[in-house]
Amino acid sequence: MEKSSIIEKGFLTVIVTWVGDKMGLLLPALVLLAMLMLLDFLSDILASKKEAMEHPGNKKYGWSSKKNTIEIYNKVGDLLTILVAVSADYLIFKFSKEIGIKVETNTIFGLLVSIWFIINELLSILENARRMGVTLPKFLVNALTDLKKMINQRSDSKK
Numbered sequence: 722m723e724k725s726s727i728i729e730k731g732f733l734t735v736i737v738t739w740v741g742d743k744m745g746l747l748l749p750a751l752v753l754l755a756m757l758m759l760l761d762f763l764s765d766i767l768a769s770k771k772e773a774m775e776h777p778g779n780k781k782y783g784w785s786s787k788k789n790t791i792e793i794y795n796k797v798g799d800l801l802t803i804l805v806a807v808s809a810d811y812l813i814f815k816f817s818k819e820i821g822i823k824v825e826t827n828t829i830f831g832l833l834v835s836i837w838f839i840i841n842e843l844l845s846i847l848e849n850a851r852r853m854g855v856t857l858p859k860f861l862v863n864a865l866t867d868l869k870k871m872i873n874q875r876s877d878s879k880k
Contacts, residue, residue, distance in 0.1 A: 737836070738829060738836065747807070750832060751803070753839060754799075754803075757842035757843065757846065758842055761842050762789070762792060762793075764846050764853075765792065765845075766789070767849070768850075768853050769784045769785070770784060771852070771853050799838050802834060803835055807830070810829060810831045837869070840868055840872070841869065844866065844869065847861070847862055847865070
């Protein structure tokens, strides 16, 4: 991918996050994330059932309570990560005035982390659909994958 394309997508993500902050999009983002988490979980179960029918007797395929329990733990971990990000936003917003720093936004990390997890859920749902036999639009998979990479690169560059 061209460097200019990465910069443009990075700029777009920052603008979307800023607008989301100004418009109070954290709550709708969290609701969307919760719905996508449920849809991902259900689509994974359906994909596993389809694979089990296609490969009878092969224990590699099919529904696994252990695998699904681990997936639930992962999703709870995602939500805890968002809680930490929102808590950091709160601390920055609430106490920045007391230490003499002017902060004009009240959420940035929470919304950005939520968007990152939403993209992960969308990619996972697409993967489950592929496992069910759906031919995926390449442009959609590429766009989501590129956006996820760009967010990862931006977060890595700030370390």
